[in-house]
Amino acid sequence: MAMTKSQRRRITSGVRYVVLSVWGLMAFFPIYWIISTSFKLDTQWFAWPPYYFPSPPTLANYMNVWFGAEEYAQTQYAISSQKPLISLYNSTVIAVTSTFLSVLFGSMIAYGVSRYRILSEARMFQLLMLRMIPPIVIVAPLSLYYTAIGLIDTRFGLILVYFLTTLPYAVWMTKSFIDEVPLEVEQAAEILGASRWRTVFEIVLPLIRSGLVATFLFILILTWSEYLLALIITKTQVTTLPIELSKYQGSTEGRVYGRQAALAVGITVPLMIVGLIIRKHLARGFSFGMVRR
């Protein structure tokens, strides 16, 4: 069976669209499901056959979960506290602060490595261990140590460990940007008599501004969604959003899917927005700057 080249090309292209669309549906269906569940009335959360569209859509879940609005709540499932808003505040403060520290100090280390070799290549790879060894192996002593020094259940305690565990990403990712800055610029600054610190803060870092923003947002994704360390270190005072979500699990009778979904959407949507903003840099981030585009 002889096929002309254009026929073959059309078939290949058709197959491609089919495969990609099937995967696209599989990737998107769970996301659609949680969004649609968040707009469903309680009778539709667990119905058989399942409701594929919320009819009629309701905002009750959002009102109840995020604002504790009693009048919107079906009494049975009312969880009327404003805890998620407090967790939202905690999550924001913790994620933003730790990410900022990580990028600030990470980029300084990266600069030192790139220009002064303050860490050898072997040391740089050893730094990756901070990320590659599963955090579960240190959480028990960490929790006891934090209890002893009074950092348990504090925002600062969590900020500190996030700073530590995201530092390898920050160093490696910003280094991949700094390596792309031509050396001549700094030599010119040196000749003109700029101090070393000024060279870093007023010349090199501004030059990789967009890279720093990408690194910041990338690490924000990691700190925003972190679960295990937050579960161990925050007991009652400073729960973050992922922990708040898991509390909705056991705290009430039966299944409160709609409420959970409303909370889950609120946690995930900011992350998706951030992720889509830096979609071109995700490969660089996740590969510690080793893969670039």
Place this chain on the structure above:
Amino acid sequence: MTVAALSAAEAPLQASPRAVSRRRAVRRFKLSLLAPLIALFAFVLMPVLLLQLYFSVHQWTVYLGSWWDADYIGLDLFKEVLTDPRFGWAVLRSLAFATGSTVGCFVFGFLLAYLMHKPFRGQAIYYIIFILPMLTVPVVVAYTAEMMLYQSGPLNDVITRLSGIEFKPSWLSDPHLALMTVSLLEIWNWTPFSFIIMLAGLTAIPKEPIEAAEILGASKWRIFWEVQVPLLRPVILLALVLRFLEAMAEFPKTWSLFQGGPGSATETLPVYIFMTTWQYFEISKGAAMSYIVMLLMIVIVLFAIRLLRREKRSLDKMYEQTDSPKVEA
């Protein structure tokens, strides 16, 4: 050439006072760049590691009062852990989970990246949809799975409707399926990771060898296996190694969805350590277990790092080669 090397070259042999002070300043500068890292190691990581060592050779649980009075018991706990069949199973489960999900992520990710590496209409939309699962908080993935995977839930319903056959596996309560369920979730969650890395690799490899092979009349199949795959080796290894290590540490989904159950079907290493420490409160046994897992992971990671170092070098070389013509253009 670094700035430092340049400055050193300038310095005359019989160090003038100026050169000495300059060298000192450079050293001070380097140290202050490193200071935060040193501080973190000294005040967070070191105490934690020392405490862990302490607990793994002293018998202590939360009921025993002050931990500094705990009895020294040497390596007994290590012996206990190593002869504990549950621990052995947890190791096997973790390895199976990590291997299975890594391979799954890689196969799908590579397939999608291959289909997408040349421009076509709608590419940007597909790209956005494909990376969304990666941008879902892991805990949210777990609860979404719970909402979708119960026996009469939407997933089984959709498959039944589409195929016309009664499809009713109990994803969440069948002990034979549970680990598979988590693996599939991991694959759903992280295929985008392999996808973006492979896509970045496919668009970065040099075009000339592929074009040359096409002109010589090689089939797509041969070009793929004999030209593209060898060129992609560093990226492939990177995608596999990093994903495997992350999968070894997977905790949020496994824990939120199953808490180790049904039975002990999803008791992976992180879950078992967590249960030992926070449900049975056997802090010391947990510490000993952590120590063993840490050593195991250090061995794996050192191997991974050796691999990555080699592959990074060939990656850097590749970027240099493909980048330089662009600069000239």
